[in-house]
Amino acid sequence: MESRRYGPNIIVTGTPGCGKSSTCELLKDKLKGYKYYNISDFAKDNDCFEGYDEGRKSHIVDEDKLLDTLEPLLRQGNSIVDWHVNDVFPERLIDLVVVLRCDNSKLYSRLHARGYHDSKIEENLDAEIMGVVKQDAVDSYEPHIVVELQSDTKEDIVSNVARITAWEKMWLEQHPDGVTNEYQGGRSDDEDDEDEE
């Protein structure tokens, strides 16, 4: 029995500190009835850690367990996913990937204010300069569903959320019968789904 979702799944991603959670705070107020998944919290709450990286001072997520837990929820649609990692989700379940970008000096200030040690700040600044998160998104999803938005000021958050809510309204108009959650063939990274057919 084919499963469909009648509301889109939106990933809000970007280098740590670029404004994912701040943007999602406002976004979930605007998108009534959407479920919000901060993956760092979700992984903790659902015991999806497989270790701890002393160097990075962060937990290592068991991505298989994370996806096993999250997939049934994404299949319901109407989800906002907040994570700096974006290339682990099945393409067939994702409708929009918002990559937030941030000016480096602002990102430095934000990460420094958090008390990050210099090596962690430098690692994240390098990733932002290199556009690592954006590249992961472009490598993992159809380019037309990947949107890059600047997130330097509070005004940016407001305008970014307005753009995402406008996109969501258009998506609902264009997909009155929803979209399938099932693998439809296509890019290789979903091949493993084909094996599950």
Ligand SMILES: Nc1ncnc2c1ncn2[C@@H]1O[C@H](COP(=O)(O)OP(=O)(O)OP(=O)(O)O)[C@@H](O)[C@H]1O
């Ligand atoms: N567009 C923005 N304008 C001004 N300040 C911002 C903006 N976005 C985020 N900030 C500030 O930067 C800090 C980090 O923001 P936030 O926690 O939303 O980032 P994040 O991407 O969710 O980080 P992480 O991935 O580590 O959770 C917060 O103090 C927040 O107030």
